[in-house]
Amino acid sequence: MASNTALEKTIDKILTQTEKDILSNIQSALTESQQTLDNAVPRLQQEYDKILSDGRKEAEKIEKQIIGSSDLEARNKQLMSLEEAVDKVFTQALEQIANTDRSGNYANLINSLLDESTKILGTTNVSVLTNSKDKDVVQSELSKFPGAELSSETISCLGGVIIKSKDGAMTFDNTIDARIERLKPLIRKDIATKFGVGK
């Protein structure tokens, strides 16, 4: 019986000790977990902040993309409509010019075109080309430019003249078409301004 009591005491002792160890281990595990948890909080906060900031950046980027492309699309459509309107104005203006009455001041215009052209080429010894409508007016003005001859060949243009040196080496295009073409960018701007663009 005595040995049984001793055995029981030993077992009790072991059990108590084990219980103590387990409790201590649990306690230290709890402390450790608490510590890990405490350490993780700022890290988590940082991660959280980073995710939020990345998300914000991404959202801003997408916002910029959407706004940028819609703005451009709208602007491009506006440009196309404006160009269409400018073209319409041009077409109508050209039609009016083509149907201009050849009497009256028109002869003065032809005279100044011939004068300008011969001065640029540096000679009046030239061959002059014009369209069939202007032939008579040009012919009557040529008497003021000694050496100038009207070519039998006609050209297709709204009006005005092309003059060529007799050897064919130099040509000066002073047709109304060429003058309009040279001034087209400025005329387009004027028309656009009338539509309220670029004021």
Place this chain on the structure above:
Amino acid sequence: MTVEGGVQYSKIAEIKGPLVIVDDVENAAFDELVEIETKDGERRLGKVLEVGNGKAIVQVFEGTTGLSISGTNAKFVGKVMEMPVSKEVLGRVFDGLGRPKDGLPDPIADKFIDINGEPMNPEQREYPKDFIQTGVSVIDGMITLVRGQKLPIFSGSGMSHNLLAAQIARQASVVGTQDDFAVVFAAIGVQFSEAEYFKRSLEESGALKRSVLFLNLADDPAIERIITPRVALTVAEYLAFDLGMHVLVILTDMTNYAEALREISAAREEVPGRKGYPGYLYTDLSTIYERAGKLNGRKGSVTQVPILSMPSDDITHPIPDLTGYITEGQIVLGRDLFRQGVYPPVNILMSLSRLMKDGIGEGSTREDHGEISNQNYDAYSRAQEVRALAGIVGKAGLTEIDLKYMDVGDVFEKEFLTQATDENRTIDETLSILWKVVSQLPKNELTKVKDKFVDKYYQEK
């Protein structure tokens, strides 16, 4: 722009390379614009290079392929080449000669400006000292770009300079001001795929709205490349000095420009200089680079980032060499870093922004910027020495502090240098990473920064 046109001459004496020599010409002017009309009625543009003895030498921008002596006419337009400009050019895409390439009509011009520009009066120049944020850490942190500066990128064949150029174009901004910012991007002799990448990249990021693109493709005539940077800079000057915007001009690749110049020089039978480039290469490059700057009393600025690929990665090649004399520093891309997969592969030890010191610090970026940048430069330089030493004696032979410097090198390349192509870092983020890099070292190693900054920004492990 005048109503008077020019005289058309039909006596073509010779066609030589990109040049057409016209006979019996009177009253032509140097640099005058010339319209070359082919037998089939096709029109090409050119300009007068030389006049005298009744002859005019005309450089044809769109090449002389298909031209013949008979049937070709040269019309001297009576004006120099002009670029129509207005605010409407923003968001547009043009070719290398400034003609619309986006299917839209010509912009309604506010002004027509001579593409050769007017030289800036040196006395009127204002010293550049305002920071431009590119969002690329290595540039913002260590090779800072300032408004009005000209800072080239020296790259090599096949390296990621185009990615970097597009990233800068997308992300660049001026901080701390409400002033308008614009990017003028001139691609000179680039491949079609690269041009598409630049265009798409700006479109998709929404940055095209504030950009103007000039695209001269590799298959466009080489001679057009002479004009591309000039039309781009003309637009930039208008946006900057007429509209008061801060304009960043990116020119890529200037090597293609110099090669076009060499082609013309060879056709004119001029005495070649180094590597066949003309003797006036320096002067010619300066007419482009010196168009960057700020003017007293004017609100805007023109900042230039020309990009050039160094043939055989040779920094002594005439193009980078002469560019370096004119510009205010350089950003050098390193082949080793590129091979390691580092993007952007900037070799900071060979790079420098001469105007950085005036554009950073309190009031511009942050009080510690200059010192932390110097500390990183110093630490990375030491890291390179330690790496070389480790290659000989092995890691085991290194001291504890040497090993820490090796860590600095690694963190510098992996966290500071390496950046995603769509990652836009603020200057604060950049400076924070610079502190993280040097925080691999004990505090007593940080000899380039004041103690108060160490106390404030050092990142304890």
